[in-house]
Amino acid sequence: MKILFPFFAVIALILLAFAGIKTANMQFLFGVVIPYAALGIFTLGVIYRVVKWGTSPVPFRIPTTCGQQKSLPWIKQNKIENPSGSLGVIIRMALEVLVFRSLFRNLKTELKEGKVVYGWEKWLWMAGLAFHWSFLIILVRHFRFFMQDVPSVIKIIESLDSFLQVGVPLLYLTDIILLLAVTYLFIRRVYLPQIKYISLAADYFPLFLILGIAVTGVLMRYFFKVHIVGVKVLAMGLVSFTPSIPEGIGALFYVHLFLICVLFAYFPFSKLMHLAGVFMSPTRNLANNSREVRHINPWNYPVHVHTYEEYENDFRDKMKAAGLPVEKE
Amino acid sequence: MYDSGKIIVGLLIFIALVTFPFYNNIGKVNAKPELKLDTPEIQKLPEQERKCVESKEFMRGGHMQLLDDWRDSVVRDGSRIYTSSAHKTFNMSLQNECMRCHSNKKDFCDKCHNYMAVKPYCWDCHIAPKENKS
Numbered sequence: 001m002k003i004l005f006p007f008f009a010v011i012a013l014i015l016l017a018f019a020g021i022k023t024a025n026m027q028f029l030f031g032v033v034i035p036y037a038a039l040g041i042f043t044l045g046v047i048y049r050v051v052k053w054g055t056s057p058v059p060f061r062i063p064t065t066c067g068q069q070k071s072l073p074w075i076k077q078n079k080i081e082n083p084s085g086s087l088g089v090i091i092r093m094a095l096e097v098l099v100f101r102s103l104f105r106n107l108k109t110e111l112k113e114g115k116v117v118y119g120w121e122k123w124l125w126m127a128g129l130a131f132h133w134s135f136l137i138i139l140v141r142h143f144r145f146f147m148q149d150v151p152s153v154i155k156i157i158e159s160l161d162s163f164l165q166v167g168v169p170l171l172y173l174t175d176i177i178l179l180l181a182v183t184y185l186f187i188r189r190v191y192l193p194q195i196k197y198i199s200l201a202a203d204y205f206p207l208f209l210i211l212g213i214a215v216t217g218v219l220m221r222y223f224f225k226v227h228i229v230g231v232k233v234l235a236m237g238l239v240s241f242t243p244s245i246p247e248g249i250g251a252l253f254y255v256h257l258f259l260i261c262v263l264f265a266y267f268p269f270s271k272l273m274h275l276a277g278v279f280m281s282p283t284r285n286l287a288n289n290s291r292e293v294r295h296i297n298p299w300n301y302p303v304h305v306h307t308y309e310e311y312e313n314d315f316r317d318k319m320k321a322a323g324l325p326v327e328k329e
Numbered sequence: 330m331y332d333s334g335k336i337i338v339g340l341l342i343f344i345a346l347v348t349f350p351f352y353n354n355i356g357k358v359n360a361k362p363e364l365k366l367d368t369p370e371i372q373k374l375p376e377q378e379r380k381c382v383e384s385k386e387f388m389r390g391g392h393m394q395l396l397d398d399w400r401d402s403v404v405r406d407g408s409r410i411y412t413s414s415a416h417k418t419f420n421m422s423l424q425n426e427c428m429r430c431h432s433n434k435k436d437f438c439d440k441c442h443n444y445m446a447v448k449p450y451c452w453d454c455h456i457a458p459k460e461n462k463s
Binding site for chain 2: 039042043047050054056057143144149150154155158159165167168169225227228229232237239241242276279298
């Protein structure tokens with residue numbers, strides 16, 4: 001159920017777009033209305049989630065560190081794993097965001113002959129890195145559809161991505177890597193019993209959705225051609241707010257676009273929000289300076305303090321009578 | 330909101346990235362490519378025979394694969410005769426057959442390729458037709 005429901009949900013989305021184009025001719029709905037709506041939901045949703053996270057106080061420094069804290073001058077500090085200033089935090093965050101530093105530390109825990117042993121486990125890190133970077137490169141590559149004069153940066157990325165010059169249109173390496181990585185990430189969830197046990201429909205749905213997007217994209221580029229110039233005319237119409245629907249683009253393109261729109265609209269409500277969440281993790285983005293700086297709890301209310309002076313004023317006579325020393329006579 | 334300075338800067342960067350395609354296109358001419366099919370060689374043909382080797386729809390999406398197949402056939406098998414789906418035969422040659430009619434590379438090939446930012450490597454080896462217009 002946890003696997004089949006998201007799987008058939010993605011199949012239903014594909015059929016919905018296909019039927020909408022093939023039988024009902026709803027090109028305008030799928031090509032203009034839904035993309036604008038999806039982008040709106042995505043942008044506003046991400047802002048809403050981030051602002052909502054921002055309203056949670058972080059009263060204490062809670063970085064998860066794994067190196068020597070800043071201490072006495074002759075003890076060497078690990079400035080990246082246990083940063084005490086902004087520069088260290090920036091480097092630590094950059095490593096986390098760009099190369100998934102904390103996932104790199106992932107270990108495999110196993111019982112061997114009655115003992116707990118920790119082993120090498122980098123496959124998830126590798127597949128995750130391959131997946132995210134391929135996705136980013138593919139996203140950047142798609143900007144050739146949104147810009148009249150495509151900048152040379154995008155052309156260079158594209159030519160590097162297709163440098164093997166296999167077939168025509170040239171095979172993109174990132175297409176292959178993305179498909180392999182997503183397939184691995186899916187197989188990992190169903191093959192490892194522990195991972196399967198904790199996997200929910202919300203884990204499988206984005207995987208199937210991204211797989212659907214990648215497969216429709218690959219089919220469009222290499223197998224069942226769509227009217228690619230028409231696709232760019234449509235995309236340019238959208239970004240210049242003069243939407244038009246060119247004739248004869250092909251239903252496959254609308255399926256691809258619709259799945260992307262679903263991904264964008266689903267984004268703010270899902271685990272995919274780790275895109276923003278990684279920057280907002282208090283276990284990563286805080287400097288470990290608890291011993292240097294006093295962090296005052298923001299929800300502390302003013303407490304009435306009864307000072308010794310006031311105490312002495314209250315009981316001076318009784319204290320004198322009992323022979324206790326007082327500060328003021 | 331706590332740490333609002335940093336969060337707002339982050340959100341502004343996010344909005345700038347998401348809306349980039351929109352503000353990037355403000356004030357730019359958004360012209361779709363118009364292909365010219367009025368070369369002298371095409372004009373010479375009678376109206377009914379002004380057809381490419383295959384249908385327009387096939388050529389639009391599949392011309393690159395057709396040319397790739399032609400290259401393999403010519404270079405690897407030495408076979409230069411192409412029989413189209415309409416049972417007509419053509420000489421498999423980019424320079425001598427395709428470019429005979431479409432002698433206007435700049436107004437034909439380059440129009441869509443530049444629009445889509447595609448750089449085919451045909452002309453790494455082949456000689457592009459000479460055109461008067463620069």
